[in-house]
Amino acid sequence: MALLQRAQRSTGTADDPAAPSSPGHEGADDGITVVAPGPLVSVDDLHVTFRRNGEDVRALRGVSLEISRGEILGIVGESGSGKSVLGLSMLGLLPTNPTPTLEGHVLVEGVDMIRAAAGDRRRVRRDHLGAVFQDPMTSLNPTMRVGRQISEVAGSSDEALRLLDAVGVPEPKRRLRAYPHELSGGLRQRVMIALAIAGEPSLVIADEPSTALDVTVQAQILELLRHLCDELSCSFVLVTHDLGVAAQISDRIAVLYGGRVAEVGVAADVLERPSHPYTIGLIQSIPSVERRGRLVPIPGSPPDLAALGKGCPFAPRCALAAAECLAGDVPLVAVGPDHWSRCLRVDHLAELRG
Numbered sequence: 001m002a003l004l005q006r007a008q009r010s011t012g013t014a015d016d017p018a019a020p021s022s023p024g025h026e027g028a029d030d031g032i033t034v035v036a037p038g039p040l041v042s043v044d045d046l047h048v049t050f051r052r053n054g055e056d057v058r059a060l061r062g063v064s065l066e067i068s069r070g071e072i073l074g075i076v077g078e079s080g081s082g083k084s085v086l087g088l089s090m091l092g093l094l095p096t097n098p099t100p101t102l103e104g105h106v107l108v109e110g111v112d113m114i115r116a117a118a119g120d121r122r123r124v125r126r127d128h129l130g131a132v133f134q135d136p137m138t139s140l141n142p143t144m145r146v147g148r149q150i151s152e153v154a155g156s157s158d159e160a161l162r163l164l165d166a167v168g169v170p171e172p173k174r175r176l177r178a179y180p181h182e183l184s185g186g187l188r189q190r191v192m193i194a195l196a197i198a199g200e201p202s203l204v205i206a207d208e209p210s211t212a213l214d215v216t217v218q219a220q221i222l223e224l225l226r227h228l229c230d231e232l233s234c235s236f237v238l239v240t241h242d243l244g245v246a247a248q249i250s251d252r253i254a255v256l257y258g259g260r261v262a263e264v265g266v267a268a269d270v271l272e273r274p275s276h277p278y279t280i281g282l283i284q285s286i287p288s289v290e291r292r293g294r295l296v297p298i299p300g301s302p303p304d305l306a307a308l309g310k311g312c313p314f315a316p317r318c319a320l321a322a323a324e325c326l327a328g329d330v331p332l333v334a335v336g337p338d339h340w341s342r343c344l345r346v347d348h349l350a351e352l353r354g
């Protein structure tokens with residue numbers, strides 16, 4: 001499939017949805033058990049609920065995921081599916097007004113980013129994490145020259161110059177003295193990427209990093225992020241509403257729907273054997289040469305997270321929906337090695353794949 005570029009670079013298998021492709025315990029020949037380093041990130045049964053206008057908005061409802069070292073995970077879903085809340089949970093930056101109700105754990109380098117003291121979360125962010133958001137102005141200080149902002153994290157102006165050069169800012173020496181508003185959107189995004197990698201993080205979380213940019217610059221920014229993460233051997237979480245974008249660089253893809261993981265697996269498997277009607281809908285709505293412009297939008301709209309009923313939240317939009325889908329909770333089940341789907345009717349998916 002034309003979508004697949006990096007997807008073939010699989011990262012291993014596991015039998016547990018909470019432990020996809022992560023290194024585990026390896027038995028050595030001499031009988032001594034060698035314990036390989038665990039996953040970098042471990043999200044365990046995460047529930048995040050916001051109280052808004054007297055209603056409970058269930059942004060995340062039992063999300064479990066692991067991210068291995070060096071892995072690129074694409075988190076994909078429509079607006080309101082919980083992607084940013086999941087990314088912010090990993091960064092320990094969930095909003096505080098209103099403060100959401102939390103259940104579960106989000107371990108990053110062993111520190112629970114939703115429960116640890118603010119100082120511990122800050123230390124993990126400083127030592128291990130980098131963040132790139134859609135709007136660079138949310139992270140950049142408008143009153144400070146970009147060189148100084150990067151030097152403060154990188155340690156010296158020489159290092160800031162090297163970073164600006166590494167992220168492809170032309171005339172980096174001159175740009176060190178620029179204020180953010182003096183740069184184009186694409187250059188500001190590159191500066192934010194320089195800031196994100198300045199502390200040599202083990203994980204970069206990028207939330208719609210290229211959405212506000214034009215198509216050519218989008219592709220350059222994604223390629224830059226992929227290249228830098230390869231160079232730094234760091235993990236990378238790409239949050240995007242666009243499955244086509246995630247497909248370009250992800251090792252694994254997690255599809256969120258209504259605050260839950262609808263499907264997760266190695267990117268090549270999710271794209272070539274999508275195993276949830278929602279994922280099939282997302283794929284059929286990506287423009288592609290093979291389909292010669294025949295785009296099929298997913299009918300209906302995303303669920304109201306304050307009014308979720310029993311059963312599968314995708315049922316009102318699903319061509320395969322049957323009575324059993326509304327009877328109760330739909331579990332995440334294995335549909336292949338390191339490939340999981342939250343659909344009761346996977347045996348009927350051929351009707352949709354076309």
Ligand SMILES: Nc1ncnc2c1ncn2[C@@H]1O[C@H](COP(=O)(O)OP(=O)(O)OP(=O)(O)O)[C@@H](O)[C@H]1O
Nearest residue numbers: 050052059078079080081082083084085095241305
């Ligand atoms: N601070 C907040 N207060 C109240 N509700 C919130 C808050 N932040 C997020 N939510 C709600 O949580 C749900 C998930 O939001 P989230 O921002 O994670 O969606 P998303 O998948 O990132 O969507 P988008 O693609 O539009 O960015 C939404 O219903 C949203 O309204």
Ligand code: SF4
Nearest residue numbers: 312315318325343344
């Ligand atoms: S569980 Fe039923 S309604 Fe939900 S996605 Fe599968 S077939 Fe569709």
Ligand SMILES: [Mg+2]
Nearest residue numbers: 083084085207
């Ligand atoms: Mg978002």
